[in-house]
Amino acid sequence: MSDSPAFSITTRNLSLWYAKFQALIDINVEIKHGLITSLIGPSGCGKTTLLRCFNRVNERYGYVSTQGEIKLLGKNIYDPDVALVELRKSVGMVFQRPNPLPISIFENVVFGLRIHNGHSRLTRASLDEAVEKALTEVGLWKDLKDRLNQRATGLQLEQQQKLCIARLLPLKPEIILMDEPCSALDVEGTRGIEELMFALKGRYTIVIVTHNMAQARRTSDECIFMLMGELIEHSRTAELFVNPKDPRTTEYIEGRYG
Numbered sequence: 001m002s003d004s005p006a007f008s009i010t011t012r013n014l015s016l017w018y019a020k021f022q023a024l025i026d027i028n029v030e031i032k033h034g035l036i037t038s039l040i041g042p043s044g045c046g047k048t049t050l051l052r053c054f055n056r057v058n059e060r061y062g063y064v065s066t067q068g069e070i071k072l073l074g075k076n077i078y079d080p081d082v083a084l085v086e087l088r089k090s091v092g093m094v095f096q097r098p099n100p101l102p103i104s105i106f107e108n109v110v111f112g113l114r115i116h117n118g119h120s121r122l123t124r125a126s127l128d129e130a131v132e133k134a135l136t137e138v139g140l141w142k143d144l145k146d147r148l149n150q151r152a153t154g155l156q157l158e159q160q161q162k163l164c165i166a167r168l169l170p171l172k173p174e175i176i177l178m179d180e181p182c183s184a185l186d187v188e189g190t191r192g193i194e195e196l197m198f199a200l201k202g203r204y205t206i207v208i209v210t211h212n213m214a215q216a217r218r219t220s221d222e223c224i225f226m227l228m229g230e231l232i233e234h235s236r237t238a239e240l241f242v243n244p245k246d247p248r249t250t251e252y253i254e255g256r257y258g
Helices: 047-053 084-090 105-117 124-137 157-171 187-200 213-219 237-242 247-253
Strands: 007-018 021-032 036-040 064-072 091-094 175-179 205-209 222-227 230-236
Touching (some): 007 047, 007 205, 021 205, 021 222, 036 047, 036 213, 047 222, 084 105, 105 124, 105 157, 157 187, 187 205, 187 213, 213 237, 222 237, 222 247, 230 237, 237 247
Parallel strands (some): 036 205, 175 205
Antiparallel strands (some): 007 021, 007 064, 222 230
16 A cells, blocks of 8 residues: 555554454555545444544543554654644544534634634734635635624534534644534535535545445545444445445445444
């Protein structure tokens, strides 16, 4: 496997244990820069665990241990000189349920900037510019520009989730991880988030966990099928759904289990 700049994420022989239970088994994968890559598979197959390896969130739990290597943009994230704060600036994460902070829309967007840069180094003009740019990028500026002082928790769920994405952007991430970002949304909200993913693709590498195979097929350029902690198949999405190479992939996409 190469460490070509074409790949945003590369893993080699990645294994992870929750105490004595092995949740990931020798994962070797290359995730291409600027594409949407979906992780699919039945519940408990390890896809969310793998996603959370990419920003080392799993390590918040004291009983987690890992072996192997993960390179982001060519740098091993387990190297001793890697600061978690800097890693998580480069790798943003969006969760299943929108989680805006119970503060204003404006302060939600600049929250990360304030944490990472300190209040004294940020001018009001720079904050205003960051908010307008981030909300424009996620398609919320027109609707929210006159409501920036309102509490973010009062927004519709789709708007809340878009705001959570906007909150990442001022930190200039390279990669955005999405853990079932539409699971709490209705059909219209799901469509809105999927359209936003398309708009962000290219500027960001997006990795999404989804149980919805129709969503994976609609939105992703490449697809990774996992089963019982192993990576079974990784290919272009159209190829995986139309002409899977592994019979276990066929069984899953035909609904025989999971």
